[in-house]
Amino acid sequence: MQTLNVELGERSYPIYIGVNGLRQPDLLRQHLTTSKVIVITNEVVDVLYGAQVMDLLNGLDADKLVLPDGEEYKSLASFERIMTHLLELNAARDTTLIALGGGVIGDLTGFAAACYQRGIPFIQIPTTLLSQVDSSVGGKTAVNHPLGKNMIGAFYQPKAVIIDTMTLCSLPRREFSAGMAEVIKYGIIYDAELFNWLEQHQQALLDKDQTTLQEVVRRCCEIKALIVAKDEQEKGLRALLNLGHTFGHAIEAEQGYGNWLHGEAVATGIVLASTVAQHKNWLDASELCRIVELLKAFNLPVAAPQGMGYERFMQHMRHDKKVQANRIRFVIPEGIGSAVVTDDVDEALLKEILDAS
Missing domain, CATH: 3.40.50.1970 (Rossmann fold)
Incomplete structure (x- = not known):
């Protein structure tokens, strides 16, 4: 133990x-x-x-x-x-x-x-x-x-x-996969070595090998504990843990809570946030591809629900708890292993990405 x-x-x-x-x-x-x-x-x-x-x-x-x-x-x-x-x-x-x-x-x-x-x-x-x-x-x-x-x-x-x-x-396979979205999130925002490790241990995780599971749970908890100790009430660093959540919460609200699992919605949100990052030249196309492929390896969705475009996303995201001064804040990767919180996302870019998703 x-x-x-x-x-x-x-x-x-x-x-x-x-x-x-x-x-x-x-x-x-x-x-x-x-x-x-x-x-x-x-x-x-x-x-x-x-x-x-x-x-x-x-x-x-x-x-x-x-x-x-x-x-x-x-x-x-x-x-x-x-x-x-x-x-x-x-x-x-x-x-x-x-x-x-x-x-x-x-x-x-x-x-x-x-x-x-x-x-x-x-x-x-x-x-x-x-x-x-x-x-x-x-x-x-x-x-x-x-x-x-x-x-x-x-x-x-x-x-x-x-x-x-x-x-x-x-745990049913779908529920396990949903949890992997949060695991992958840690690698993107904080720990490139964890992301690499996940790419190398996909099958052991899917097989629910206990040694592998304990290692990944330990590392994620280690990162979470470190971040919470520095920022208990999400006034700075802890907000990075919301990668994919602004988009993801909008999907959950639109589809009805429970129809899309939280982790499934977050996975799609991670892809959308990473796509924004790639358009802003913060993330290489090869890194976006790695993120998408790792999510797909765990049977997670990487595209928004059909017919849910910019207007529907914005209607929900304007109610997100991360909104400040009427501006929506997003967690955007700056490369695998690092991310920032920003409200500097052009609405025309958002519309282009969300309508195409």
């Missing part, structure tokens, strides 16, 4: 990465400092791992809430359901929430923990690749709204993140 730390002073916490973490009671229980524990999960994950996690809590005052599965349930209605459950149980500040699932469950649970009685502890147990390499680390919590993704939320750090890479063996 490997351990990394997110260094945030009094709010610092460990990330555990390895196999069979869900079979080690002490790993979880050392971070339970309250008398009551409530596991929040969804219907799919509950069948796979719900009983296993409840066994880790044997002898404690533990309860479980099972929500429907799907991005469309990352909503204020689900948030209210969690609040109602906590109130019905007379939960107080001596309660810890455990998020058992992917990014939807992690974000919902974290937001609920941030809000209930102005803050109670929570622990992340991510079970998807996307949540293991990205959303479980860093304290971003939120719910979606029909007018915008992740517009309602809070920065609120967990007490620990426990990553059992064995859970990825039960």
